[in-house]
Amino acid sequence: MYRRKRLELSGRDPFMKTQLIVFTRYPEPGNTKTRLIPSLGPEGAAILQQRLTSHTLDIVRTFQRQVPCTIEVRFAGRDATAMQAMFGDGMGYVPQQGTDLGERLCHAIDEAFQADSDRVIVIGADCPQLDATTLQMANRLLERHDVVVGPAEDGGYYLIGLKSPQPSLFREIPWGTSRVLTETMKKIDVQGLSRKLLSPLSDVDYPEDLISCRRWPQLLEGILPAYDANRLSIVIPTLNEVKNLAETLHAVNSRCTSEKDLEVIVADGGSKDDTVQIALQHQAKVVQCKPGRGIQLNAGAALASGGHLLFLHADALLPFRYDEVIRNTLHGKTIAGAFRLKIDHDTPGLRLVAQLANLRSRFLQRPYGDQGLFLRSQTLYEVGGFRNWPLMEDIELGQRLRKRGRIAMADVSMTVSARRWRKRGVVRTTCMNQAILLAWRMGISPERLALWYRGKPVSSS
Known part of the structure; x- marks a missing residue:
């Protein structure tokens, strides 16, 4: 009786047959991880696919040692012999069947239950955060629930577990969109099935998703430029910044103490003007990604x-010797830092705004993104980067950083454009900022707040 209880608590029920299915693709350059090809190149994207699949299968093998189960790899591209040669023995390799993802999932799950499985868990091979403990939890939750789902940060899901075939869950789903999870949950509820959600995790489909891979350096080794501890990487999100970017980049390049230890990355969200050309003229690297500040900063x-790392707005001018200031500020228990705020339009109202921002930053350790947040790159990777939000991504990251250490303020100022205060007025802009902050703390989504604030879904500025 005691042994039976222990097995149940660990998700190991000897009377239940579990089948774990891994969906993946053979890593052929040009045909895999195509959304990452602009950032990594065809070869780099294929290598990452191979490493993500190997990483996932290592986790699956660990799970199999803890919970007796059968493992099947459902693949696209090449054949079973090539898959086995690349990823090893101990599991079956079966080609995916179906015209879309829904049909392929349905077919694999139906065949598993026809083989007398009592539980079927399906996962992808592009979620490096997934671990054996999460798989154990999913298996255990299926004892009490009809469906277990692992939601992905992008609105899809990285895992689905079932106790019986449910083909309706995979029909008429907008695959590849942010509505996959929502529509699946609706279908589960319509069928009257009991469900349980796991913790959200990030999968790797777009450039911004690569931030989750940085916690596992082996996944990107040889794909990205070699790490240099002495280098300062500056990330600038842009969207139609032709009026400001050249001056910002000139200050970046001319006001540092050592250009050879500098890397400038412009994360562009689809500019229609000459923003990208200006970035390239100033020897900046350019990564193209979807618009939205959190997305662009992560990309x-x-x-x-x-x-x-230093995160800089496209309308900001750094102080002289800023790279030296950053390195001197990040010492001891200081986890991150920011510059004092100075606004380029000198009026009593804007001087007061800057003074209050500097007081807030110094005494409450709450700098905002327009003050040039900087930190060690490993710190950002350990906390998982920014949220992929169009607004409030800087505030939320600050909350997580303060749990790890002190956020310091440098003794020198960076200058930002007064354009948003001049557009709406100082009082109105300040009141709106505070209202947005309050609404976010009350639980209103950043996406809805961005609509209120800008009158459009996303922007980088």
Whole structure:
């Protein structure tokens, strides 16, 4: 009786047959991880696919040692012999069947239950955060629930577990969109099935998702530029910044103490003007990604090779010797830092705004993104980067950083454009900022707040 209880608590029920199915693709350059090809190149994207699959299968083998189960790899591209040669023995390799992802999932799950499985768990091979403990939890939760789902940060899911075939869950789903999880949950509820959600995790489909891979350096070794602890990587999100970017980049390059230890990455969200051309003229690296400040900051930081990171708005001018200031500020228990704020339009109202921002930053350790947040790159990777939000991503990251250490303020100022205060007025802009902050703390989503604030879904500025 005691042994039976222990097995149940660990998810190991000897009377239940579990089948774990891994969906993946043979890593052929040009045909895999195609959304990452602009950032990594065809070969780099294929190598990452291979490493992600190997990483996932290592986790699956660990799970199999803890919970008796059968493992099957459902693959696309090449054949079973090539898959086995690349990823090893101990599991079956079966080609995916179906015209879309829904049909392929349905077919694999139906065949598993026809083989007398009592539980079927399906995962992808592009979620490096997934571990054996999460798989154990999913298996255990299926004792009490009809469906277990692992939600992905992008609105899809990285895992689904079932106790019986449920083909309706995979029909008429907008695969490849942020609505996959929501529509699946609706279908589960319509069928009257009991469900349980696991913790959200990030999968790797777009440039911004690569930030989650940086916690496992072996996944990107040889794909990205070699890490240099002395290098400072500056990430600048842009969207139609032709009026400001050249001056910002000129200050970046001319006001540092050592250009050879500098890396500038412009994360562009689809500019329609000459923003990208200006960035290239100033020898900046350019990563193209979806618009949205959190998305763009992550996309740039994921490709950085420096030991320190600085996140800079496209309308900001750094102080002289700023790289030296950053390294001197990040010492001891200081986890991150920011510059004092100075606004380029000198009026009593804007001077007061800057003074209050500097007081908030110094005494509450709450600098905002327009003050040039800087930190060690390893720190950002350990906390998982920014949230992929269009707004409030800097505030939320600050909350996580303060749990790890002190956020310091440098003794020198960086200058930012007064354009947003001049557009709406100082009082109105300040009141709106505070209202947005309050609404976020009350639980209103950053996406909705961005609509209120800008009148459009996303922007980088």
